[in-house]
Each structure stands twice: as C-alpha cells, then as structure tokens.
Amino acid sequence: MNFLCDVHLSFRLVKYLSQRGHDVVHVNHLPEKWFTSDVQICDYADKNNFILITKDADFRNSFMLKKTPHKVIRITLGNISHLDLINLFENHLEIVAKYLENQFCYIEINKHDVLVIMPE
Numbered sequence: 205m206n207f208l209c210d211v212h213l214s215f216r217l218v219k220y221l222s223q224r225g226h227d228v229v230h231v232n233h234l235p236e237k238w239f240t241s242d243v244q245i246c247d248y249a250d251k252n253n254f255i256l257i258t259k260d261a262d263f264r265n266s267f268m269l270k271k272t273p274h275k276v277i278r279i280t281l282g283n284i285s286h287l288d289l290i291n292l293f294e295n296h297l298e299i300v301a302k303y304l305e306n307q308f309c310y311i312e313i314n315k316h317d318v319l320v321i322m323p324e
Contacts, residue, residue: 205304208249210258211238213279216286217257220293229254242266249273255304267310271323275304280314 206227209218213230221228234240234248242262249256255275256263259282267276277300279292296318300311303320312319 205301206252206254208245208252208254208256210245210256210260210263211240212259213257214286214289217289217293220290227254246272249275264310264312267308268321271308274308276310277304278310278312280312 207221207229209228209230211231215230218228218230231240231245232238234244236244240248242260245256246263246266248254250273254273255277256273257277257279259279261278263273263276264278266272279289281288281292284292292313296313300313300318300320303309303311303322306322308323310321312321
C-alpha cells in the first residue's frame, strides 16, 4: 500500500510502515513541507494513489463533501506516544486493508473501535 502521512504524524510511523514494505511519504518531504495546503495534500494523495493518514478533521469533512482524498485513515486519539501509534497500526492495518481496496474509503481509528465509511 502507498501512504501519505500528514504533518502531525511521527516519522517513526513512516519508518515502521516502510519497513513492512509499504511506500510511505511524509508531508514534510513534499516541496512545501509543513506549509503544504490541505488541497495540495488531497491532490497529491489522489494523483499518486496514496492513502492519507491524518489526525485532522478537515480531511474527514473534505472526504464526506468532495470525496477527496479518495482514501483516508484518521487517527482520533489526540496526542499519543510513538509506540502507541505504531501498536495501533500493528493491530488494525491488516483488518482495514481489505476496505482500502475500494475506490473511496474513510476509516477512523480510535482507542476502542474502527469506523469504516465507503460511499457508493
């Protein structure tokens, strides 16, 4: 899978996902780094078939209203340790991977459950 990690996510997550064979880019590796706008992030993710991993509710709204980015994993745990974030992906990524095969998919992960939205 191809992932784009939003600016508020750890480079340790990038490393973890890369070590498991995924193609991962952090927003800070894009030309405008942390100044990259949400629209530019959506465009980059959609054009390059990346799944956006974010904590930002604005991307949920963008997905619901405009279907962009096409695929989103939103972490709704606030500030958590790097280890807890990696454990979260270790525990859930295999489960949510099947949903990410769809053209459009929004997944929200919190401490207790996973919400999946796949519009028609």
